[in-house]
Amino acid sequence: MESTTILLWVLSFVPLVILMIKKKRIGERRVPPGSFGIPLIGQTLELSKAMRSDTAEEWLQQRARKYGPISKMSIFGKPTVFLTGQAYNKFVFSSDGKTLSSKQPASVSRLMGEKNLFQTIGEDHRRLRGAILSFLKPEALKQYVGMMDNEIRLHLAQHWHPDHVEPLMKTLTFNMICTLMFGIERGERRETFVRLFKEVIEGTFVAPINLPFTRFNRSIRARSEVGAIIREVIREKRAKLEKGEKGHDLITSLLSMCDEDGLPLLSDQEIEDNCTVTMVAGYDTTSGLLTYLVKLIAEHPNVYQLLLKEQEEIAGGKKEASDPLTWEDIGKMKYTWRTGTEALRMYPPILFVFKTALQDIEVGGYVIPKGWQVLWTTCITHLDGSIYPDPHKFNPSRFEDQAAMPPHTFIPFGGGARLCPGNEFARIETLAMIHYLVTRFTWKLCLEENTVSREPMPVFKQGLPIRLNSREPYKA
Template structure:
């Protein structure tokens, strides 16, 4: 870890230390604290966790703590006293407790905006979540399959066809960005979308950066790019409002149009302009990362898994045979892609796009006989259950059959948390499923590939990224005739 990062962590932690010290009661006044250590003042265990994530040993780092202290332990992360909770019961507690509020890194808060759904609680959270779900309910999603298909086919024609090698991760990131730009903001292909993508790259680099707003930092670049994107979204929202008033757009046109169309019982707008813009930013980031990472790691897996590849190809060939030549995919076709989605779920189990996240205790609460003091963080990780051999036998083995209906019922509740759970479960889960299934349908029927790198590894920084972005040798495949 270089000195600049250490100094940055110290600066961030000092900004919250005084508040924590002055507001906190003494631990022995609260009850029995979990075992463990808060580590060095201010730094705590932050550097150890960051090193482990970048070395792809974070699961081992978590398990070492569990082996030493048990499923509940205290530590200090990013300058804040923290309780690590692991296991299905702990996941259920984290996702369903009303005494735990969402706790995003300060860098994320400032980039996304104050009125984004990740920061809201109570009635505000319920109102904004309900508005987003209006756009993502099944009868609306049915309308988007054709648009997603169009973006996928154009992307493959322009970026894959005729190429001997491609690098998968950046291409998947651009594909999912283009899909989201069209469906969420109504942005067709062109200069505005291309400019927005460049700004988005800068935003993503700073979302988990140390929040030092200095000219040379990733966080500073991210803040400036975020401000520019917010201005673009504000302009889109105002233009869309005018189109709605002229009858040139409808609720189903895109996310912005849907949110602008919603009203409360008195007929007033359900969401403010700030809420629409901030949650458009959340939707862009959340929808982009999950699907692009999932598709990339599925491509990596299928390169060396001929049995799964053959079974998935057969599934998609059968769907194609049931349709006329050139006929578009439908919602009903997606329902037939059962094996493909089981494979996607298994990949999400093994390589969840989000390693873990934080909650904040809004009052003193108790779990498993230990007190979590008000103001402390709670840290949960997906890997603690996803890679638990007592829940998923041979957890390092890729086995999509785990997610067959009968097999999935064996796992305890809250064992699979790739999309979270409870009131804050990812609202875009079904949208991500559609993106993944449509993209795989055309990838599997048009191409075959081999990995270029013998070393098949990845790192987390903080999202998983395969070595060199996953370069592959590509060959076009003559699909079975429909």
């Protein structure tokens, strides 16, 4: 009798066990295909290695060919869904704060700050974005074109005797940000600032292991010193405002903003974190674009001639050669910006961005479980031959009618509500610098092969050495 009872209990549990296994298998089938790789490490080391060798695009493309446009992996020890393609770009850009969070990996979050624009959602994101856009929107930037022009001329006079392009472009973009964004004068503090920021950037795509002598630990300590400098600048700007002195930099602009009740719109921590992310976003991205443009223009003499023709027409409209560029001049640089746009398509400064699923999300016939990371890319879309024929060919003419391009296919600055607010600042800076380069110089590359590493932004290992020759000044 006892054995019969035990048998009945066992038999009664069999259907339940079968049901649980079946549900588990169904769940497994609904999770995207792929592999989590090595426990705890996953594909982090593989991706890091590919980035250092500038083969991350190929590595990601191989995964997309193997598993499809949506697959699973593990990055930084977290389950991650890798998305690629126009349809998934639209999904990411249209997702609200209830489905996808912009919370970044621990290394990025710790270094950029919890209150930075790229990580906040909902009302906080709208408030921060609105505040930054009030300084960076085109209407406001019109008055800064002359200041940019002056900064570029000063840079050319002091530094432009190059044998290596990339370090000089980084010097330009750093000084531009310090002058227009932070209002930090040249001197020892500015030099300390750039040294510390380089150390911060080095830790943004490494394992977040905060132990002595690790790269992440060095970046954490550098970020602490950066924060101290920014807080010092905030105190100085606030004291000037209290005295009635006006400023034309981003920090002063943010300090001046108040809500409906007359209270400060942003906290000091929000200003500090967003100054940090502004520097990181603007320092390597624009300098990288300008460096690639110098390389591409040297490799395509026909492009140089078309650029020269456009820029000499602008220079010819000046009364004096010393007259600065104007907002109207920037608007005439149509072909020049097509050249910059094509460079951004081929070599986007940021290859991918992480988000986090806030709930179970059904997409593409699969489920992205709550808490999993979502990784979407720019590079695979930009190199899709069905969108951009002969995608590895440098061809600025493909952007003659950019409005006719399918949506969500050109995304170097992100998209939707997450479109980078500094894209117009970068465009003006790039156009102004190219104007002076092509009208004042010709150049040739010193090396046939200029190797690049991503750390996580592109870095030319040899600095892109060139042979530079001055041109005769343009005469109308």
